[in-house]
């Protein structure tokens with residue numbers, strides 16, 4: 001119940017940790033040259049880079065959570081291939097040393113007065129602002145959630161409170177439908193809702209239960225994956241492994257007492273279908289962070305309105321954005337955050353010198369499509385939906401080496417590279433491996 005309350009209220013709990021940086025709820029100093037909102041992937045990476053650029057004493061990061069999670073590994077946690085504990089570290093240990101950690105929630109951003117108000121009433125002013133507030137999960141928009149997570153058989157890899165429930169539901173599977181949903185909204189890591197289906201299929205085969213399982217991917221989208229090259233490979237896989245794909249199906253209700261999931265048919269308004277389930281994996285609807293949505297920094301929908309080339313805000317030149325909270329027209333991933341962090345670093349360093357931003361973000365993003373416990377299709381693409389592959393091999397093919405990259409190499413790259421502001425994506429390696437041709 002406590003976990004569910006956490007899901008409803010999105011409040012952080014935990015024990016305060018002390019480390020090299022300073023942290024407090026009410027800060028003594030109320031002004032920073034560089035204020036970073038959000039201490040997730042993008043916020044910590046930019047905090048580390050800004051510390052190098054202007055000195056730790058000039059940088060503060062506002063982040064309420066005691067724990068920082070490497071979310072991409074939750075796909076493997078939900079399938080029992082990694083532990084939930086391995087996905088998190090205390091925020092204190094990832095804060096760049098010497099940088100001020102304001103352990104509060106941002107309540108309001110006022111770019112006209114260059115100020116931010118936190119939930120304890122503190123007002124902080126800034127010279128420059130980086131917004132890295134991520135995307136908001138909306139489990140509550142599906143009728144019957146989040147309460148349905150109190151029942152077995154329902155899980156979701158999208159939250160630390162529910163990811164282990166996926167693994168429990170999979171282990172306890174006896175016979176019937178295993179259903180995997182994709183909502184009718186933008187999401188982070190658009191491959192994750194189906195990766196857990198492939199892993200579940202592999203698990204059920206391994207444990208001899210596959211013959212008794214009917215595996216279904218019910219997605220709101222009209223396609224299996226947005227980039228044709230990878231979608232073609234995925235269609236081959238679903239056909240070969242007898243996985244049923246129902247396009248334009250949107251989960252609207254979970255009746256946990258009856259083990260029923262209700263989907264609307266997006267092509268036939270008003271029509272719904274009820275599916276019984278033995279296991280249900282929910283990818284929740286998602287949307288803009290409410291703090292941005294309620295501010296003058298938002299576009300018409302609520303995303304942070306930034307220039308897609310240099311990540312500078314379109315109206316307020318001293319404001320910048322990175323990651324899932326922005327309206328950058330690319331897939332929302334940590335891989336995208338890495339590439340964006342290098343561009344944003346360059347943009348800010350030019351602006352500090354009164355020069356025009358010169359480097360352009362090409363929309364690079366990546367999605368390691370886990371297709372079993374030892375294979376991955378490594379999708380990499382740009383703003384135009386064109387593959388932008390690092391390796392000079394066909395990455396649409398399932399490969400064991402790519403699985404090891406996902407499971408073993410990428411977590412290290414995240415904790416020791418991205419979060420320290422040292423990893424700006426594979427661009428330079430791609431150039432090298434393609435002999436300067438890409």
Ligand SMILES: Cc1cc2nc3c(=O)[nH]c(=O)nc-3n(C[C@H](O)[C@H](O)[C@H](O)COP(=O)(O)OP(=O)(O)OC[C@H]3O[C@@H](n4cnc5c(N)ncnc54)[C@H](O)[C@@H]3O)c2cc1C
Nearest residue numbers: 038040041042071072105106133134189323324333334335
């Ligand atoms: C199941 C799953 C699988 C994924 N798989 C992959 C993958 O394989 N590859 C990949 O590259 N990416 C993957 N991702 C996506 C990746 O984790 C995100 O795109 C990335 O973390 C985005 O970084 P961010 O900084 O924009 O947001 P986040 O890392 O989510 O950080 C946002 C931060 O803002 C804080 N915040 C929110 N509101 C406030 C407030 N009001 N005040 C202060 N702070 C606030 C939050 O506490 C959080 O720390 C996956 C994600 C999930 C959930």
